[in-house]
Amino acid sequence: MAKTILDMDVVIVGAGPAGIAAAVTASRFGLKTALVEDSPGPGGQVWQETPSGRPWSRRWLNRLRACGAQVLGGTTAVCPVDQRTLLVETLDDHHVLAWRHLILATGARELLLPMPGWTVPGVFGAAGLARLAKNGWPVAGKKVVVAGSGPLLLPAALTLKRYGARIALIAEQAPIGRLIGFALACMYLAPAKLLQAWLYGLRLANVRYKMGCWPASVEGDVCLKKVSLVHKGLKIAIDCDILACGFGLVPNLELARLLGCSIQQGVVCVDQWQRTSVPGIYAAGEQTCIAGMEHAILSGRIAALVIAGQYQEARPMLGACSRARRFGHALARAFALRPEVLGLADQETIICRCEDVTAGQLQPYTDWRKARLMKRCGMGPCQGRICGAALSHIKAWPYPTARPPLLPTRIATLIEGTMAVQKAANEAKGDQI
Amino acid sequence: MKLTCDIAIVGAGIVGTACAYYLAQEGLKVIVIERGPVGGGSTGSCMGHIVVLHDSVPHLALTSFGRQLWQQISLGLPEGVEYNQCGTIWLATTQQQIQQLRSQQTYYNQYGIATQLLDQDALCDAEPCLRKGVAGGLYVPDDAVIYPPAAACYLLAMAQSNGAMLLQGCQVMAIGPDGSIRLQGNQIIYAGIIINAAGCWASQLDRQLPIIKRKGHLAVTDRSGAVLRHQVVEVSYLQSVRQDAGASVAFNVQPRKTGQILIGSSRQIGAEGTEVEMPVLAHMLQRAVEWMPILANLKVIRAWAGHRPSTPDHLPMIGPCPGNERVWLATGHEGLGLTTSLATAHLIANMIAGRPCQIDPGPYLPGRLLQGTYA
């Protein structure tokens, strides 16, 4: 029944680089900090510790272990109960976290775009499949086409290769010209990234890499058989087992939206101190700008320093943080999606995978509300996370309003969590009298 | 360009579209004006039950007539409307409530409404997931559930096939006693009769309308197999409906054709916004779990809130405004808009045509709540 509430100075949602950096920093100043993470352990998409692989950055994870912050793994943010509490759920339990400061570090997810056949088992997100492989998904011996866009395709392919997959092709939709321009910009903005890309290149030396090439359709019935791609105006068909396909990243904005934080141009609005439009709520990392790990760490640290009142220490980081954001903007320009990849779906292609709503069925509708009302588009368990992101790119539909719960949540959690908050509020009232 | 028509309907919710459905059938030139999506107001956020309700004689008359009309068109409804004649079971826990169900049954019998009393065992067979020891129930087999926005869309499409026209994205700024409607951007439409079917927003067009919003919360589960077979409502739902102050909840669940369970219901007065209020939602869910413990472990995929257009005597306002035969009302249906939409439209069509109505329209005439002439 109604359990006690965990009283925290700082609650951080998301234990990727931004969340970890924020937790480590906040704890340094004696702030009672909780770090909520949807995955079993901390690390996010980049730093996750895996059963068979090594962590990418042991240093930050060690600091996290040592810092005293409470790490709640396997814990999903459900919704705020009132203005200063967050309800969270685990596999078989739930908690209420009361916060004085909240840092949103929910990161980003891959943009997954509809194309004919993309619902066939064997089609995955690119970084998503790498993540699955790190957690034991058997890719060894599988023939994989890695496709889509963005700098994550290379490390994803590398991870898959390390776990024994045969990479048939890496297809990047961006044209070669734009990527060369980007590489030049990187020399100024982020030379380390260039080096990293070159190292990936070395390790993927015998893998085919095509620029200006994108997947067009998938064939297969119970499982995937063949992927068709377009390159230089020609169709290439590749027999394979898996298509690992992501078209860059989109920020996870659902929690920010539910909390009423202002969102503009697809990211959470923050000032230079990472403060959102809602007092007491900060945002850091990819949901404020898709700019990679350095930006995530810096912005997470800045948010925590501001909370601790350490503006002196934070101020010198502002320059690097804004440079990292500029790198993010250059990244977005270089890997901007070509119109062709936004128009892959045909009439029969399913757009909303939860409710099996096809492109043809959506054709009469001009906005989300109508599509939702009439066709249930985006009304399934993922609540439009996949089709919403896709349609915001394909049809430029703004995201629908967020409603609690953020993810499917046990009814018992909603009842007991809310009652716990009410009980505490009543007791507080009693104390005052 | 000057737009003229016989009938202009403000609002393309279930009531407005039902009016368009019947009036266009009569060969009248109908224009429906809607500022948002079709079925996007209360219609788009409500439960979608087609139930006979026995709160009062006029309620029973209107709901049973409405249900009968739905049944008549049910075979022609497209699949997307999800018409599902699952029946309603009213639940009683105390002997007093069993008595209440008995008198409800007698009452229904007089109106020719089929019912069946269920004892404890029969109830257990009918709904195995209900908590044990519920004293009994009254099964009303002809009640149904429906997916409301799709129903509104269907009715409108049928009206359009009979020549009705939809003006969508148009905000009505004012309606005049001379049958004029001023739209945003100052376009004027002249109508023989204006029907204000704007639901909760009807009083924005006519300040004297005594319509208040009653907020309600709903939650829907993930697809969860055959947990529920009928719409199930606790008898004290009626008390919740009548309660005029504060927030109240009552157990009301529906099986949707999708395999999901729709969980209601709550009623609040004086809550303007449609944001989900966790205390109300939790209270409502707890009530549901008390009746069906199995729900505790199911997952809610979405919760939302909406408003019901409510009148002081909980009956809709159907018919001409007193003192002005050109402005009619079809609003104030509270939680029964779906059930009574076709009946409302049928009454209006007959009154406009000067034909006798199948049920007495007297109890629903706006004159009972409005004095003086329409300004």
Added chain:
Amino acid sequence: MPRLVTVKIDGIEIRVPSGTSVAAALALAGKQITHRSVTGQQRGPFCGIGVCLACRVTINGQPGCRSCKVSCQEGMEVITDG
């Protein structure tokens, strides 16, 4: 050599390295299909990061769990509806 844990998938026991996700255990057990879509199509894990909810299964009696987000624990019982 990582520790092994035993999980039961649709009634059949399988041993996997500790830390393996339930989604991966399902694939190791030859079950790449986790559920049927609303129109009856076979579907398996897709996004890999807990967003698409395509990999939902029943774990220890809890329906609707994202198998990609849960690590296998000794004695876990998993049921798919594929």
